[in-house]
Each structure stands twice: as structure tokens, then as C-alpha cells.
Amino acid sequence: MMKLYYATGTCALASHIALEEAGAAYTTDRLDFKTNQQNSPDYLKINAKGRVPALVTDKGVITETPAILAFIAQSFPNAKLAPFDDAFAFAQVQSINNYLCSTVHVCHAHKGRGYRWATEETSFADMKRKVPETMSACFALIERDLLKGPWVMGEQYTICDPYLYTISGWLEGDGVDLAKLPGVVAHRKRMQERPAVQKVVSEEKALAA
């Protein structure tokens, strides 16, 4: 059985939802970031990067959200979470998930994790101040070009949806004006109506309480 290592409030939520949508048999292990559990010797043996998510499979560990999401989609083809039989359509799915990972998540991370890329408190404050601007720009592009509706890729729900949902959940905290993002807000509501999303979100909340 697979095991997902996650922490509440992180991008690991996307993989958690995808496992549930796929009907996978899996367990979870919640790391406590407040006690820096992601950098404990035991966890570093699982993921030397000290990050979540990490998915333990019977063949080994997978890290990086877009890779985990694609693995889930490919392992559970009946759930139709990615168009593996169409190289161009699959590339579009991957392109959106890579944008979320390497640009959008990175912009968000400058709010609280500036120490990854700088040393001075003044730099951290400067980075933090810019987050509303960078996240608004990212989501303006998502609203205008990437989110086809009703789901990210159009009529078919894919592994892009739990990932966008996860990151769009950070927008209020990042100081982004949601009034300019009606499509993103509608997508979020649509996601919250899905049983898999409700189950995973309430489970993460209950464990965090």
C-alpha cells in the first residue's frame, strides 16, 4: 500500500486529493512543520530534500508534486486523471502543473521562506511585500489563459485541478484580490463540491486540530 507524507497547509494537499480521486489504497503520515519534523533524520532518509509531499510506493519513493500527480494518473487509468494517450494534451497538463510548481508556488514561497534565497531580514521583508503583486500576475495569467473551465483542461477533470485548487487556497493570505478572478473562484467552489475533496480536507483539518 502507498503512503503519502504531507503537512497541513502545504502543496501536498494536491497529491492527497488525487490519491482519493483515483480510488487508490493508501495511508498518510502527517509531518509537523512547527517542530521541523521534515528535517528529522528519519524523514530525511525518505526524502533527502526535507520537503513534502513524498509518496512511498512498493518500488520506491517519489517526490515533486507534478511527478507524483502524473504517477497517480498513470497508475489508475480508469480514473482518467491525465490524457496519456495524447502526447500534446498530456504536455498541456504537464505544462500547467510545472507552471504551478516552478513559478506560482515559488512566488508564494517568498512570503515566508525568503531565507532559502537570501540572508538579511530587510530582504525577507522586501520579498514579502512583493508577493501580492507576483501572485496577482500569476493568477491573472491563469484566469485569462490557462483555466478553460469548468475544469482546468476543459470538460475533463485532471491532475491539474487539485493542484490549482491547492494553490488558489493561498490567495487570500497572499493579498490577492479575488474579485478579479471569477473563474478561479468558481473553480474553487466546484472543487469543494467533490466528495474526494471534502473527505481529504476534513481529514487534514481533523488531524491538525
Add this chain to the structure above:
Amino acid sequence: MMKLYYATGTCALASHIALEEAGAAYTTDRLDFKTNQQNSPDYLKINAKGRVPALVTDKGVITETPAILAFIAQSFPNAKLAPFDDAFAFAQVQSINNYLCSTVHVCHAHKGRGYRWATEETSFADMKRKVPETMSACFALIERDLLKGPWVMGEQYTICDPYLYTISGWLEGDGVDLAKLPGVVAHRKRMQERPAVQKVVSEEKALAA
């Protein structure tokens, strides 16, 4: 026929090499970053993000390096550039390319593109000073855990190889001590012996001259 938009000295080199390795029929169009051509109205119609690479196919445009690389691998299966028939092995390829994209390239970008995430000159200088440390840490992980040898994934050359080669080409400029990275250095030399790499590198240099 496909067309790759690239700029010299950028991560687009990885996609350029992969197209050549795959034996694809393609043309290229070189953007001049010095004149900000990537943000010209004509190019923004192709890639609204104002970045390279962008691969124009007969079905539409693909952006984001890991997505382009996987598309090339899937479109030219005879070149065996990714193990699409093995979900776990493919996830490992994707995981490495996502790490290069969302962590390693992002660390490097803080040297010269701090304006993406901050506003003050003092912050840019602070970010720049930290690049040798962050890039050294990324490549210590690559050397120890990710690069199996002789190629990234082991005996089989994959889409991870041109991507690692591209980013490892930035190490001297990023102030990283190559003496601690014998595996990465050997990989670079191995890459430079490949006809596809020699052809693409000399072509990009000739056009840049």
C-alpha cells in the same frame, strides 16, 4: 514542422538538444534577450509568459521545459528518451526534471533576476551573494543521490541528461566548486562527446556570434 523558440545561455538548450537526439524535424528561432525580444507583442502571442523555451507544434504551443522534454520523448518513442511504459521509472524522470526546474533553476535565477521577487537593490545583492551556497547545496544532492551514472537515470540516456547538462553549465558562473562534483563533471564531459550536443551547442554559438 515544429519550431523551437530559444535564447542562448538559457534552459532552452535542454529542449534543443532533446529535439536533436530524437531525430525530430524542427526549425529554431533565436530571441535576443538583450533587446527584450521575449516581451515583444509578437512573441507574447506565442508565449504570454515572455519566457523561453516555447515549442510550436502542429497542435499548438507547449511551454515549460519538463513538459516540452516529455512531449519530445513521447512523440519519438524510438529514441527511448523516457520510460513511458513504466509509471514508477517515468515518475523518477519527471521528479528529477521538476527538481531542476522548480528548485535548481530558481536558485540560479536569484543571481540575475532578483527583480522577479523583490524591489530593492540591496535585496538583489543579498540574493546574488547566496547563489554559490544554494547552487552548491542543490548540486551536492544531485551528485550524491540523483545522478546514477553514466547517465542521470543509469545506463539509459533520457530527457534528464540534456537538462542536467544545461544547468550544470552554469556552475562556474554561480561560484560553485566543481572539485566537489566529480560525477557532475564526468557527466558533462560525456555529454560533450555526443554528436547531437556538439551540433546544437556549435549552432547556438555560431548564431550568437
